[in-house]
Amino acid sequence: MDHHSPLHRDPLLHSRFRAHGERAMGTAPGRALVLILALSLVWGLGLFQSAPAAAVEAEEDYSIISVANQAIKAQQEKNLPRALELYTQVVNSRALDSGDQLLTYIFNNRGYIYLTRNDPASAIRDFTHSINNAPDYVAFINRGNAYTMLGDDQKAIADYTEALRLRPTSARAYANRSFSWLNLGQPAKAQQDMAQAKRLDPKIDYLSIN
Numbered sequence: 001m002d003h004h005s006p007l008h009r010d011p012l013l014h015s016r017f018r019a020h021g022e023r024a025m026g027t028a029p030g031r032a033l034v035l036i037l038a039l040s041l042v043w044g045l046g047l048f049q050s051a052p053a054a055a056v057e058a059e060e061d062y063s064i065i066s067v068a069n070q071a072i073k074a075q076q077e078k079n080l081p082r083a084l085e086l087y088t089q090v091v092n093s094r095a096l097d098s099g100d101q102l103l104t105y106i107f108n109n110r111g112y113i114y115l116t117r118n119d120p121a122s123a124i125r126d127f128t129h130s131i132n133n134a135p136d137y138v139a140f141i142n143r144g145n146a147y148t149m150l151g152d153d154q155k156a157i158a159d160y161t162e163a164l165r166l167r168p169t170s171a172r173a174y175a176n177r178s179f180s181w182l183n184l185g186q187p188a189k190a191q192q193d194m195a196q197a198k199r200l201d202p203k204i205d206y207l208s209i210n
Contacts, residue, residue, distance in 0.1 A: 137167035171201035
């Protein structure tokens, strides 16, 4: 089972989007797509505000953390336009240092919003920033989903495979890679991955390869 990110102890909000066998998000007819988006959304809006005083060196830093919390709250409330605006404000402020875990969450969450807006290219840029800042299996899965949207199954498979290196028990990564193999005309590998996904998470049974 695949319920939390190794980067923090807070639960993730798993947002699932399926487009299996449909013409979804501008993809070519007949492409088998399963996009299961694992949104790295931090619960508990006081999380960053409770940081030690030494971690907040200036009033501006605290203000940016407040904006980040507002963005998270807006995303929880499904106000994605407002969340996107606030995440972008945080990114453009350049107030967060490279390597800051909060910056990793910001890029990953904003990338998810770009996916919902049918903008995989922007999503890939943000997921790549998230990965470069602090590699996490969730961001690799999400970037793989974005590559799948673009029809680049080779790159999608590479990202799902890296996600599995970081989290070998990720049923989500196996399931998504399964459909990328199917798109590339390799049903044996697709069936093998789907079988492993179902072994890891029986709830994933609603996914099947015919």
